Amino acid sequence: xxxxxxxxxxxxxxxxxxxxxxxxxxxxxxxxxxxxxxxxxxxxxxxxxxxxxxxxxxxxxxxxxxxxxxxxxxxxxxxxxxxxxxxxxxxxxxxxxxxxxxxxxxxxxxxxxxxxxxxxxxxxxxxxxxxxxxxxxxxxxxxxxxxxxxxxxxxxxxxxxxxxxxxxxxxxxxxxxxxxxxxxxxxxxxxxxxxxxxxxxxxxxxxxxxxxxxxxxxxxxxxxxxxxxxxxxxxxxxxxxxxxxx
Numbered sequence: 001x002x003x004x005x006x007x008x009x010x011x012x013x014x015x016x017x018x019x020x021x022x023x024x025x026x027x028x029x030x031x032x033x034x035x036x037x038x039x040x041x042x043x044x045x046x047x048x049x050x051x052x053x054x055x056x057x058x059x060x061x062x063x064x065x066x067x068x069x070x071x072x073x074x075x076x077x078x079x080x081x082x083x084x085x086x087x088x089x090x091x092x093x094x095x096x097x098x099x100x101x102x103x104x105x106x107x108x109x110x111x112x113x114x115x116x117x118x119x120x121x122x123x124x125x126x127x128x129x130x131x132x133x134x135x136x137x138x139x140x141x142x143x144x145x146x147x148x149x150x151x152x153x154x155x156x157x158x159x160x161x162x163x164x165x166x167x168x169x170x171x172x173x174x175x176x177x178x179x180x181x182x183x184x185x186x187x188x189x190x191x192x193x194x195x196x197x198x199x200x201x202x203x204x205x206x207x208x209x210x211x212x213x214x215x216x217x218x219x220x221x222x223x224x225x226x227x228x229x230x231x232x233x234x235x236x237x238x239x240x241x242x243x244x245x246x
Contacts, residue, residue, distance in 0.1 A: 144236050166188045
């Protein structure tokens, strides 16, 4: 797991609070849930619970799942009396089936091997009720891989709670096996014009082609209702809306 979700959990909270408009994210997912009349959901990759609070305020029956205990600690502080579960999307189970599952924030990028994707999708299929809804987004390999081949250095700046943060990232494509990328970042806090290093992070992640995703869904008994490009804060991204079939 990326250090960002453990040792740097508070930095994640600071950076992504300025990158992502969680109200707009909620409204997007809410539109899917409303269309298919779903009020109970599991969010995989719930992180620090920034999206969770919107579902809770709007009377959804919500549960969050994440691998990082540090992230979940923050999520629970922000959303008391809300069920959050520490678990791996490749092997998790629920006590009862649920009518919708969301993988948010392109968390699918951490499923770097084909068997990881298949095992995760099978787990999700198992916990969904009949005709259950499955929504997620993914980085578009057709756009992102050529981009980082030419420009592999990316800098993000964020201001949060009167502090200025900078993240300098390097992406290195590793296309010998699937559309993998090695990602390394250094985080800084700006203090009186100086950059003070506060942590490093590295991870192996994956982009996908649209056809790959369609095949994974087919192999795990999901019907695609819609797949479309969506705007995000950084990466070319597709959104998928699928339904469990028997």
